[in-house]
Amino acid sequence: MAKKLLMGNEAMAHAALEAGVRVVAGYPGTPSSEIVETVAKLRAAGIAHGVHVEWSTNEKVALELLFGASLAGARGLFTCKQMGLNVASDALMSLNYVSVRGGLVLVVADDPGPISSQTEQDTRRFAAFAKVPVLDPSTPEQAFRMIQAAFDLSERFHTPVIVRPTTRVDHASAFFEVADETFARPVPEEGFERDVSKWVIFPRRAYEAHGEINERLSQVADAFSSEEPFSSFNEVVEGPEGASDDPVFGIVASGISAAYVREALQMVEERAGRAHVKIPAYRFMQVGTPYPFPAQALSRFASGLSDILVIEELDYVLEDELAQLAGRTHASFNVHGKLTGEARDRGENDVDDVVLRIEKYLGLVGRLRLHLHEQDEDARTASISYEQASELPVRPPVLCPGCPHRGAFYAVKQALLKTPAVLCGDIGCYTLGNAQPLDAVDTCLCMGAGVTMAQGLSVVDPAKKAVAYIGDSTFFASGMTGLANAAYNGHDITVMVLDNATTAMTGSQPHPGTGYTLMGDQNEPLSIEAVLLANGFSHVYHANPLDKDASIVAVKAAIAYDGPSAVIFESPCIQLIKPDEPVSIDADVCTGCKKCITEIGCPGIGFDPLREGPRSGSRGQAFIDPALCNGCDLCVQVCPFKAITFPVPDAEFADLAEDEVFEVVEAEAEESLADAEFDETNEVEESYVDEASHDDGASADSYQGEEPDLSGFDETVGVYGLEDEELFLFDDGAGEADSAESDDDAEKAVAIEECATVALDPSELEEISAAKASEPDGPQSVDQEALTRRLVLTDELNIEEDLPEEGGQDA
Amino acid sequence: MLNVMLTGVGGQGTVLAAKVLAQAAQEKGWHVRTAETIGMAQRGGSVVSHVRMGNEGEEVQSPLIARGCADVIIAFEPAEGARMLPYLAPTGVLVTATTAVQPVTAALAKDSYRGSVVLQGLRDAFAQAPDQLVIVPDDELLERIGNRKVLNTVLLAKAIGTGRLPLDLDDLRSAIRACVKPAFVDLNLQAIG
């Protein structure tokens, strides 16, 4: 037994392992992701024996898989965030009717606020709808005990059981004594036993099962009211200390709000003590088992009370139940809470708010403050306040410096320019593409909905190009059925697959496209391209999003196709790789035009209005924050004056032109590539270097049967599997026809427009257009060698040994 | 009860710093709760870690610090420190790094954000209580150490140096040994010096 600081999620993982869990499965989603990750870590460390753990392709898959395991008698743990349960709901509703054999516990993490989600749905409501018991922890310690209680409850009543922590329980830490080793409970020798009357759901069986469910729920409600350990989750305390009267004021709270109420009551009592104010007697209860509602325990609690204040987050679940209880038992207590405007109707609660609510409820408003004897301190606090608080920079989340998605969004915007389009986003880091200045996402709904919403838009608003973004993990989680629909129903959409080889937002989890599993196996990675082809997407292009020009060409070609088409942007998440050296801005060249900032908005680039240089006058200059820049080179390609440069490590580079530097770097890269011994488990290598694995069987062959109709499509545009098997295929000059913007005058106009905002003088304008004209190749004629060079450079990727430990976000 | 709030920009290392403090408190035998910002905000957004320690033997209830209750706020970035001032206790201390991290929103704006302006605002805010503001010239210090990754250790050492936490540098050293990956322990211990 060692004492360890564990987050609520880590604690729940330990608890499940100590309860002998045999199979753990889920899909990443903040705030739930660390549970599965912890199980995987403990398994890999040789601490957790006999457990199978996996990231399934989505929540529905995970829950169904666990139900199978349960039928053979194994204990199973499912994890997801609140919206993940929507995905798994089909399975949950029915499996509750079939009933479970081995204990089946679902941890569904709710996200009041919401901090990292699209909805503030309340899983306690979902549990009641699905007729499944739910436990609601208020601390990580309680979450630990609830997981163990949930397994026992599940097996005793043959019911799935939900444990519903919220973000402040999942991501709060405390010290725990945990077992040095855990062992999965062996599955009964006979394994799965055939019983058609039991395991096959039918209308007749469902009718019977519904009766069984009703019966067991009433038994569970009784257990919640009077049996350990459940009654300890519904603990009642009375206060204040030394109160002589019987209380008439009741307070009921759920989850983390119970911790807030406990603390708020302490604060109120302390203040009252200092002010010599007597506070009325109260009775407080945490309801840790909200469904089925422990009515007996609440009736006992309510006896003698005239009022009950309910403090809970998300929905007014306990408030409703108490009002019903009062009605059914003809009790005379009044219920106060969200519905009466006496508690926050949404978002998170906090101690500050709860203190005010309780002071008001107990009739103490104004009586405590007046008598605070730290009045001087109050005055002092007032003096320590930041005057211009409203002028502090807002700091919303943004794509990381060097994030490959930035290049993909920029390419889409540049390829479209003024072409009318709707850009349907999806769930993941790339939702952040909506932020200024990229401003490249028009919609976002739920997992996989970008691909499908685009189809609806293409039907009714065909004047706009329908473009959908989807990340690699989302692609496998819920993108594929939408792809099939596009091909089947003939929708003209273009799908931008943002393949960064990980589930980035939630903290870099592997997925089918990486082939790497939580059991430590490296299976054949699934090919996104093969899936696209198999689902009827005949026009599939590849691009490296950090290569601006090639990406623009690929997007243009895909959008030009009349029918389902796709661009696969391939470049690993910056969190997975060792970043390149930071670039730098040459103060002698920077004009202060801010284009690097207004075009791509990388956090690595700042602007200092006080910097001066020969060409920037008093406009200020951009600068690179070397602590943030990851050297992706995108801004280098965006700056119209070539003011941003690669690091030049040696003097020998000093006199070389950029292209020449490239050549030297290329040669070095090739050398080191030749030397490098790639590690088998290196996932980036697998998906990005060994392109052969993408090609095998997926390309030319699958094409033979149905040659796509290429009429109206320019032959010179490379189509995967038809022309060659290059990684990057592009238009070698054919795109000009559809882009009037490409001629010199238009470029000049754009340049003038761009610079108008910073008031350059006319001579500088000339310079800008000259600089533009002298760019070696416009987007319409891409130098193939440059592409190959960049490919070599991108291939020289090293996975950092330590992947980021902290979790990320959304699913 | 001792309340320490660590605030900064996603990716600056507040989470590890909070762990180290919690470990130090645990070694003293105190009850501890911490809370983290994990999720979208870690992508360059404002992040806050809360560390609450029952240094008088009391049990900690909420993992989050209430307004006006932080004994020490450790800011990894000056604007983030200014943002969290409402949480500072009347006698609390703000320990802040000087290096500003400019968000994209500010780079885009007409008036870019500069750390020196915020630092001046902080000095004004603490004009009546200058002993409650500790400005740490992190640039110079980290330059000397040669690695920006130890910003968290440097700030923790400075926070302990204020004397507001009943912990000393040896407590910090021992907690670092327990929490930090072996390969980085020496670097961090060096940073304390």
Ligand code: SF4
């Ligand atoms: S090279 Fe430019 S765009 Fe890329 S991370 Fe550095 S500053 Fe950002």
Ligand code: SF4
């Ligand atoms: S974590 Fe990866 S995918 Fe997400 S913003 Fe950062 S670089 Fe981009």
